[in-house]
Amino acid sequence: MIRLAKDDSPKAQRDRSIAGYYKNDYIALTLIRRFILMTVAYVFLLALIALAAMDFINENINRFNFKILGADLIIGYVIFVGIYLLITYIICSVRYNRARRAMREYEERLRMLERIYKREEGK
16 A cells, blocks of 8 residues: 555656557657757757857858868767767666556556455455
């Protein structure tokens, strides 16, 4: 009974919400959200770097090879987001598996409690 009461904790509620999805749906939804967030973060990071180096950019704007600069930015973006999404995929898989395991344990405790109540009603 005490273990069942612990399942009202915020972690247990998060596990229930995670376990309500199919694994692929949960991971895909999380990856899409993280992709959008990382794209925004990358743009902000580039803007911050550009602002910090504004003097250098103004002095050397005529010497830049924009094709190479653009290619470097795209390659950096793909690497930055790719690594982050790979890490996110691994974390989401582990988190989903733990949530499913916790939900199975919770359901087993509920079944055990139900058997106890049925035994006590039969007496």
